[in-house]
Amino acid sequence: MENAVKIGVIGCGSVAMGAYLPLVQRLQLQRYPLELVYACDLDASKAAAAQEKFDIKRTTTDFEEVLASDEVDLVLVLTAMQAHGRVARAALEAGKHVLVEKPMSMDLEEAAEIVRISETSKGFLLCAPHVILSETFQEMWRRVHAGDIGQVHLARAFYGWAGPFWGRWYYLPGGGPLFDLGVYNVTSLTGLLGPARRVMAMSGIAIPRREVDGELIDVQTEDNFQILIDFGEATFAVVTTGFTIQRYRVPGIELYGTEGTIQMIGEDWNPQGYELWRNADGCWRVYEQRSLWHWTDGLRHLVECILENRTPIIRPQHAYHVLEIMVKAMESGRDGTAKEIESSFEPPRFDLEHETVAAHLRHDPTREE
Numbered sequence: 442m443e444n445a446v447k448i449g450v451i452g453c454g455s456v457a458m459g460a461y462l463p464l465v466q467r468l469q470l471q472r473y474p475l476e477l478v479y480a481c482d483l484d485a486s487k488a489a490a491a492q493e494k495f496d497i498k499r500t501t502t503d504f505e506e507v508l509a510s511d512e513v514d515l516v517l518v519l520t521a522m523q524a525h526g527r528v529a530r531a532a533l534e535a536g537k538h539v540l541v542e543k544p545m546s547m548d549l550e551e552a553a554e555i556v557r558i559s560e561t562s563k564g565f566l567l568c569a570p571h572v573i574l575s576e577t578f579q580e581m582w583r584r585v586h587a588g589d590i591g592q593v594h595l596a597r598a599f600y601g602w603a604g605p606f607w608g609r610w611y612y613l614p615g616g617g618p619l620f621d622l623g624v625y626n627v628t629s630l631t632g633l634l635g636p637a638r639r640v641m642a643m644s645g646i647a648i649p650r651r652e653v654d655g656e657l658i659d660v661q662t663e664d665n666f667q668i669l670i671d672f673g674e675a676t677f678a679v680v681t682t683g684f685t686i687q688r689y690r691v692p693g694i695e696l697y698g699t700e701g702t703i704q705m706i707g708e709d710w711n712p713q714g715y716e717l718w719r720n721a722d723g724c725w726r727v728y729e730q731r732s733l734w735h736w737t738d739g740l741r742h743l744v745e746c747i748l749e750n751r752t753p754i755i756r757p758q759h760a761y762h763v764l765e766i767m768v769k770a771m772e773s774g775r776d777g778t779a780k781e782i783e784s785s786f787e788p789p790r791f792d793l794e795h796e797t798v799a800a801h802l803r804h805d806p807t808r809e810e
Contacts, residue, residue, distance in 0.1 A: 446474060446748065449537075481501050501781070522621070523613070543624045544763070545568045571737070576737070584703055598678065628759070637782045639670075641780065648660060648664060671779075700719060756789075759789075
């Protein structure tokens with residue numbers, strides 16, 4: 442395909458096979474000029490399965506082969522979390538565009554180097570999660586920054602489940618629910634409220650033995666977290682996450698302001714809209730998300746930025762700030778002390794003009810019958 446963005450996929454597990462590669466197919470059907478040229482996995486059978494199902498040109502078990510190929514423009518780093526940093530850094534150094542799943546690295550020094558390299562690399566670096574791209578997030582951002590709920594002083598975020606029964610690496614150092622799940626919440630909160638100043642946490646290993654891939658294993662990293670984030674000016678947020686939660690029925694994100702409350706319907710990785718209480722209205726107004734949105738949407742955004750040669754709105758500095766909060770939350774959970782956050786970032790900005798939308802207002806007591 443002439444002038445196509447040519448993609449090399451590194452890591453052909455469930456995230457690739459169940460999410461990103463199907464998205465590539467959908468984008469191709471929508472006439473995005475994309476071509477899958479490499480499937481790479483340490484397990485040759487997984488790479489072969491991806492090749493057969495998604496019509497990928499060639500396979501390899503060596504990610505360096507993908508990075509050395511002149512055919513590859515864009516690398517998707519979809520490996521186990523512990524390998525993200527090493528592969529993403531090497532891909533940037535090879536001059537590729539890079540989409541790396543969360544987190545960008547497990548190590549702050551490595552992550553700082555990745556951000557530094559991205560600032561001069563020929564390729565764009567886009568780090569998951571992609572929550573700020575959703576229609577719901579952007580509408581909530583507009584409401585908050587237009588002052589619709591007044592000054593925000595408290596916020597809450599929630600995401601957890603019982604935990605994976607596959608992939609031992611989820612329970613090894615560098616794994617765990619904070620890097621896997623809580624990262625969405627921390628990204629959303631900082632996207633809405635801006636850079637954090639301090640973090641403290643309570644954490645621990647609640648379930649020390651788990652059955653994973655049919656075997657009992659020892660859990661070697663924390664699986665249970667309560668995290669407090671200080672945004673300054675007496676503005677605080679709490680993140681609850683863990684591989685210790687069976688079911689729940691609470692909004693994924695909730696912000697409490699001096700003039701009202703806004704809460705997300707669904708979760709930030711799968712938003713369905715938002716509910717808004719304003720004291721001036723005296724009622725809850727419920728706005729449903731108008732279109733389907735998937736947590737892999739960063740790939741679409743990055744491809745459009747490559748084709749149009751424009752900078753992605755998801756910035757590596759934001760991902761680094763989120764990583765610092767998470768790393769220091771883990772440190773705080775272990776030693777019981779608050780940790781200062783040293784990094785900052787330029788928060789995303791969206792047009793403050795409320796769009797004229799046909800959002801379905803499900804409940805509005807002030808409407809005439």
